Amino acid sequence: MAVLGKIRSLGPVALISVIGLALFAFVFSTGSGSITDVFKANEFNQSRVAVVNGIEMDREEFSTKVENAERGSNGSMTSIQAMNSTWNNELKNLIFRSEFEKIGLSVEREMMRAILKKYLIGYESFQDENGQFSELKLNQFIANLKEISPETLDLQTPNGTFPVSYESWNNFEESLANQDLEQLYYKFIESGLNTTIFEAKEDYFNSSDLVDFKYVRIPFNSISDSLIKVNKSDVNTYVKKNKNDYEIESSRDFIFVKYDEAPSELDKIEAESLLTNLLEDKTDIGEDGKTITYLGFKNTDDNESFINNNSAIKFNDFYGFKSSFSDLNIANKIFDLNKNELFGPYTDNGFLKITKLIDTKILPDSVKVRSISIPFQNFNNREEASKKADSVFKVFKKDKRKFNSLLRLFDPNPESTGEIEFSSSNPVINEFPNLRNFIFENRTGSVSLIEENFGFMIVEILSQGKKQKAVKIANLAVKIEPSERTRDSVYNVVSKFEIAVNKDNFREYSLKNNIKVNSANNIGELDENIPILGKERSIVRWIYEEDTQKGDIKRFNLRNGGYVVAMLTSINEEGIMPYEKSSVTALQKVKNQKKADVIINSINSLNLDEISSQNNVDVKTALSVNFNTPQIPGVGNEPAVVGYAMGIDKETTSKAIIGNSGVFYIFVTDRRKASELNNYQNLINKIKTSRSASARSGSYNALKDIAVIEDFRGQIY
Numbered sequence: 001m002a003v004l005g006k007i008r009s010l011g012p013v014a015l016i017s018v019i020g021l022a023l024f025a026f027v028f029s030t031g032s033g034s035i036t037d038v039f040k041a042n043e044f045n046q047s048r049v050a051v052v053n054g055i056e057m058d059r060e061e062f063s064t065k066v067e068n069a070e071r072g073s074n075g076s077m078t079s080i081q082a083m084n085s086t087w088n089n090e091l092k093n094l095i096f097r098s099e100f101e102k103i104g105l106s107v108e109r110e111m112m113r114a115i116l117k118k119y120l121i122g123y124e125s126f127q128d129e130n131g132q133f134s135e136l137k138l139n140q141f142i143a144n145l146k147e148i149s150p151e152t153l154d155l156q157t158p159n160g161t162f163p164v165s166y167e168s169w170n171n172f173e174e175s176l177a178n179q180d181l182e183q184l185y186y187k188f189i190e191s192g193l194n195t196t197i198f199e200a201k202e203d204y205f206n207s208s209d210l211v212d213f214k215y216v217r218i219p220f221n222s223i224s225d226s227l228i229k230v231n232k233s234d235v236n237t238y239v240k241k242n243k244n245d246y247e248i249e250s251s252r253d254f255i256f257v258k259y260d261e262a263p264s265e266l267d268k269i270e271a272e273s274l275l276t277n278l279l280e281d282k283t284d285i286g287e288d289g290k291t292i293t294y295l296g297f298k299n300t301d302d303n304e305s306f307i308n309n310n311s312a313i314k315f316n317d318f319y320g321f322k323s324s325f326s327d328l329n330i331a332n333k334i335f336d337l338n339k340n341e342l343f344g345p346y347t348d349n350g351f352l353k354i355t356k357l358i359d360t361k362i363l364p365d366s367v368k369v370r371s372i373s374i375p376f377q378n379f380n381n382r383e384e385a386s387k388k389a390d391s392v393f394k395v396f397k398k399d400k401r402k403f404n405s406l407l408r409l410f411d412p413n414p415e416s417t418g419e420i421e422f423s424s425s426n427p428v429i430n431e432f433p434n435l436r437n438f439i440f441e442n443r444t445g446s447v448s449l450i451e452e453n454f455g456f457m458i459v460e461i462l463s464q465g466k467k468q469k470a471v472k473i474a475n476l477a478v479k480i481e482p483s484e485r486t487r488d489s490v491y492n493v494v495s496k497f498e499i500a501v502n503k504d505n506f507r508e509y510s511l512k513n514n515i516k517v518n519s520a521n522n523i524g525e526l527d528e529n530i531p532i533l534g535k536e537r538s539i540v541r542w543i544y545e546e547d548t549q550k551g552d553i554k555r556f557n558l559r560n561g562g563y564v565v566a567m568l569t570s571i572n573e574e575g576i577m578p579y580e581k582s583s584v585t586a587l588q589k590v591k592n593q594k595k596a597d598v599i600i601n602s603i604n605s606l607n608l609d610e611i612s613s614q615n616n617v618d619v620k621t622a623l624s625v626n627f628n629t630p631q632i633p634g635v636g637n638e639p640a641v642v643g644y645a646m647g648i649d650k651e652t653t654s655k656a657i658i659g660n661s662g663v664f665y666i667f668v669t670d671r672r673k674a675s676e677l678n679n680y681q682n683l684i685n686k687i688k689t690s691r692s693a694s695a696r697s698g699s700y701n702a703l704k705d706i707a708v709i710e711d712f713r714g715q716i717y
Helices: 002-008 012-019 021-028 059-072 079-103 109-120 135-148 166-191 197-208 232-241 265-276 303-310 328-335 382-398 400-408 427-431 433-441 484-500 506-512 537-543 579-602 608-615 639-647 681-706
Strands: 048-052 055-058 152-157 160-165 210-219 251-259 282-285 291-294 342-348 351-364 366-375 419-423 447-452 455-464 467-479 518-523 553-557 563-572 619-625 662-672 709-711
Touching: 048 059, 048 079, 055 059, 055 079, 059 079, 079 166, 079 681, 109 135, 109 166, 135 152, 135 166, 160 166, 166 681, 197 681, 210 608, 210 639, 232 579, 251 484, 251 506, 251 537, 265 342, 265 351, 265 467, 265 484, 303 467, 328 342, 328 467, 351 433, 366 382, 366 400, 366 433, 382 400, 382 447, 382 455, 400 455, 427 433, 433 447, 433 455, 484 553, 484 563, 537 553, 537 563, 579 662, 608 619, 608 662, 619 639, 639 662
Parallel strands: none
Antiparallel strands: 048 055, 048 709, 152 160, 210 619, 210 662, 251 518, 251 563, 282 291, 342 351, 351 467, 366 419, 366 455, 447 455, 553 563
């Protein structure tokens, strides 16, 4: 299915991504379009998105990159998601840029040419007659771009021809330079890392030295909460001591009630009347006075035209198995129909349907093929692509053994076999109707040249799965939607609620009238998704407006219909969590500490049997425990207990150990010291590799933590 995914994404964006993220950026910077709807419609005029370590992030340049990211996602990203993705990239670039300037790290002309050669060595546009990379051709290409700027030149790449401007080329070079400087910076850091034999030995023995011990665990929950007293000051003291666990960014909390514009019973009755009215034939008197009969759905022979003219769901000319239906009960009833019989009305995914069985066939439930894709975008026009596809298909039909060599003409990946397995139950296959009809309705060994919306495909059927009954159906459907009458009724209910509530009675009034109140907590300034509601950016913008105060209430129209009435309940400033939030976890931690004190004070023996008897718990055994994986079977992660066991003498009972789940007393019965290794180099290499990977992410995070960042996005988006 990986190859199928590739076929689905064919198009300029997907192919450009093969070249690399940098090339993706420069190609799309030549595009046009706008996502100005992302910006707040106010008088705020900000030329900078941010200032990072004194370096400005230009708003116009940033918004262009956001546009490119959103367009390049083919609809998979919203404007805010594209903005946040671009922000992360640009923030990283500026943080590293300031670091590079500080240490004097830069890319000069010769290094830039070496970088370009590394990335462009496979481009025919920059090769001489011997197929070798030509710096002369590269320099000439850049000079020509500069001379004709802002016009573009076509650049032939391994994946097609794309227009390039001088500005986009400079963006491309800058992106490549940043990538290489970043990798060089990481190498500098890694060169300063060193792993000693001592460290390798320590890691080896921490994993290989084993200890057996008996233990008694008195769980915290054995002490009733009524026996301890926890003050607010106790929790605050704990939070201060563990403030790293309770630091938060600025956020907002609000509550809301949601009103859906759902169809009423009367709406459903009207939809059914509209649908059944299309079943029977109708007559009319023509201009010549003769009676004209219009066939209804029940009697028509032209099902496709009737459905396309009258149904909310267009006609789909394919055969489906039971597995392609969302409701098996409905599928069973349809499969039991005779040809031209009807089933319905019935509801399905928001539609009211009447289904006619048109035909049945016995077809395979899956098909494995091998294919060669020939996209239109690799050619100047469709005719040119068609000629190439015809010539390749003729060669393949004449000698199928040439499949791999022909595949390499369009797919340079040596690991690609061109093989795809299609399941009839996967709706993706319906995106390629010509391919679907050929592979499911022809025999193994059949070959064909097929045209789809992205280009041509040369296809051979390799094998087919189990054959089953499949049906072709026509669905006469009406979308069940709320009427204007229903919408007005919902609006009146919402208005009544909005007028009735205030900051003091919002919850009480809702409870009294059986209206569910929902909570949305820790919503960030640039968040977009709200629990239950989904993407509702307008609500987030409102709770962060300067004029919005705690207790303010506002009604919103939802993007997909319906209403929300929201009330801001909390403005959480950056810093340590307030007691109300920190106590959710800190309170239990403090309780456990106080319970541990009660347990310890009640113990007057260091004999495990006596301790177990006094506390009505069993003496248990933990075998072959090591320091690096401090798990006690049946208990869980207890590093404090295992660490203690590794450090005390054999046949010694410990003092009280406060663990994660209770108070422990242990008695070490055996310990086994691992033998020395002859050579620790493999362990040294393993630790070094792990540290190098950590250093890469850790170094950027460290730079980010100390960076001075002024972020203005909340005033723009």
